[in-house]
Amino acid sequence: MCGITGWLDWQRDLTEQGTLVEAMADTLKRRGPDAGGVWLAPRVGLAHRRLIVIDPNGGVQPMVRKLGERTYAITYNGELYNFRELRQELETRGHVFESRSDTEVLLRSYIEWGPACVEKFNGIFAFAIWDENEQTLFLGRDHLGVKPMFYAQRGSSFLFGSEIKALLANPLVKPELDQDGLTELLSMGVFRTPGHGVYRGVSELLPGHTLLVTRNGVRVTQYWKLESREHTADYATTVQQVRELLEDAVTRQLVSDVPISTMLSGGLDSSGVSAIAARAFREEGRQLDTYSLQFVDEDRDFKANPLHRDLDAPWAKKVADSSETNHHIILLDSPELLQDIYEPMRARDLPATGDIETSLYTLFKRMKPDVTVALSGESADEVFGGYPWYYVQEMRNVNTFPWMALGGGNIYDSMRGDVLARMNLAEYKAERYQQALSEVPRLAGESAEDARTREIFYLNITRFLSYMLDRKDRMSMAASLEVRVPFCDYRLVEYMWNVPWEMKFHGGVEKGLLRDAFSHVLPEDVVRRRKTAYPVTHNPNYINGVRAKVREIVEDSSSPIFDLYDREQVRKMAYYDGPVGSGFMSEKNYYDHIIQVDAWMREYKISLV
Structure with a gap:
């Protein structure tokens, strides 16, 4: 790259x-x-x-x-x-x-x-x-x-x-x-x-x-777009076609004149990619290197929630053992994350999202001395239907981008009234949502339920996935590491676009079809493991560290962020000492957001015109 x-x-x-x-x-x-x-x-x-x-x-x-x-x-x-x-x-x-x-x-x-x-x-x-x-x-x-x-x-x-x-x-x-x-x-x-x-x-x-x-x-x-048409193959044929497309995509992407590896979280997507790559390596008499991250004291600090059901570490080890890979665990601690906290913003040229980007950058930075290329499981959730908003009715039916219905009110509550008065953020978001829906390639004769499912897939492939790919590209390239994404092979995306939801959700579980496609290379319990999102740190040292940074921003009269945000509202959050929630816009995420926007406006000398 x-x-x-x-x-x-x-x-x-x-x-x-x-x-x-x-x-x-x-x-x-x-x-x-x-x-x-x-x-x-x-x-x-x-x-x-x-x-x-x-x-x-x-x-x-x-x-x-x-x-x-x-x-x-x-x-x-x-x-x-x-x-x-x-x-x-x-x-x-x-x-x-x-x-x-x-x-x-x-x-x-x-x-x-x-x-x-x-x-x-x-x-x-x-x-x-x-x-x-x-x-x-x-x-x-x-x-x-x-x-x-x-x-x-x-x-x-x-x-x-x-x-x-x-x-x-x-x-x-x-x-x-x-x-x-x-x-x-x-x-x-x-x-x-x-x-x-x-x-x-x-x-x-x-x-x-x-x-x-x-x-x-x-x-x-x-020159390329998704096209809707009827899917005529039966389930067994569809699984076999997906398996062949995935195996071809992964093996094509193993070509390199420099050391290559895979990311292995223990989730279905990265595990399947790693297992196929490891098999190709074994056939050549080589051993694949795999990498995963863990946080210091995560056993102590982890709090299960609908997005994070369990810890990745035991599952990554199980896959590494079954696929005979040389597995590396990168252990990240709060001081290192706090030290790297501005690197995602510098990589993106825009405010970043906090520790889910910082930890990814730090992981890649730590991998770089040993490898130059890695394969990742990015985009499987968008293509095969892995997120809860594909199948949880109250999330499917929101009249906006489903992931944006998860929260975010605290940020808007902290904005200056005169800034909010100059723009209608809700109307803008609604317009962008309607614009996205207007692009969806429809299929004549679909039921309302199937048409809504197609909409959600389109929103994810064209909107949510763009952020995930931005994040992976910027964090990896900031560490001078190339990451390849087999699930983004356009042939696979084209094929899966028209596969009915009943097949994708086979067995009544997210990515049921993909689970069956990987069943020949993964242990049964890994195939059936429910989706767990990318890990975040719950270490109180990190939370205290970002809270301290926000307090410094609040007390700095030159902080540019207060051209946009109300200082007293931010101060109230900065000096909040109660329990920190784990939601989409928790106090931790709030602190990360304020830190990122303030640093971006300072370093890039942003002018509001």
Whole structure:
């Protein structure tokens, strides 16, 4: 994985702007610590930061290739899992390769097929290709949006980057929030509206879309979307098809020239991925490394709730033993989490969510000395129906995004009255919800119940999953670690989209179909373990630590957060000494939120315009 950025300008000579283009790339060093490069032409500057995974010598970027008198240059972040098949096809069409890298396969695919090349890709990617002769810049992003891409237009300039910080390194893009951006931030939080960059005039290239920049303007095109149709296969055939798709996705994603591992929590999703990967390793006479996290004193502090039913550790050990992996437990303590508390915000360029992101970043940081690539179970819940709002009636039927009905009132109660008066947060959220529903690809003849289930799947795949992928990408790349997500293989997502809920919920349990698909590689009790969410710390030392930070913010007269929040309301929470709840917006989460927003406004020097 890597970090990419670039700058196109129709009026100024960018061959004289190499220092600034390099500065944009330098903001992405943690995404690509191993190498960097800049390529300049009069109209465009492309830059790259590289994390070496495949073909260390041949995959140098930006990569430039000539075909006759035509010159093409690419900067690319991602992995093509079908690059070997594509390479063979391109060779039959006369292409002669100069490297083993998938970068060259992607570039030559564009040379051969033009913008339609993205329809041939199976992978996770965000890239930009400059055609010097045509004077066009072509951007593409993968089907589910695993890899990020942001862009901004400023007069004659077009700028893009893997992260917003690359754009902010150019004086043309300033850290400003207008009314729309502020409303998006305060009403949607980390569950950003797809395409919304929050910062004024910054946009996100949507998953499954491409973008073409010419002298005539910018044109965005959708090349992939979910399509609804009747599912005709019986249950046994469906399970077998899912099993084959998963095994193919996992084994394709084990290709690497550097050490590779899997995340293993002991939950169904990561356990199944790890078991398939471990089997592939054993067939090659190797042993797979697996990783999980634990918190110091979690046996003492753990409090079961509907999202966290039990501890992961015993289950991770059971899977590691049955799959014969070399299992590593990363033990995290409160002082280390408090020390890293601002890193997720810096990785995201926006306020983060607290310890569920900090612990993930710290886990990856601790893994990095030993591995460079890891496979994860992300997106199985969205694709197979793992969350309670898929099947708990009172959660299914809320007239908003189901996960947003879990709570959050404390934050709004603390906001300044004049800020709330300038925007209607509830109306904005309702509009975004209706916008999402309007996109759902309907199936004629479905019952109202089935149509609602389809809506919930669409909301999760296009909204909730985007946050989960953002979190995984930013936290891993901040630690210079690449994470791959087999459940985001678009073939699997397409297939599962039309599988009826009765099959997905087979046996009356969430992800019943997936459980049966993994039954041949996992112990029976692991297959039947009920879903438990990503772990959070309940250690009182962490809670006391974040409460102390909020108290410092309250007593600091220069704290910028009080442009948005009422100081006395925050003070009341900061000096609350009662028992700390475990809900979605508990006191702990409240403290994390205040800390993140305050630090973001300080470090990024946010201007409200």
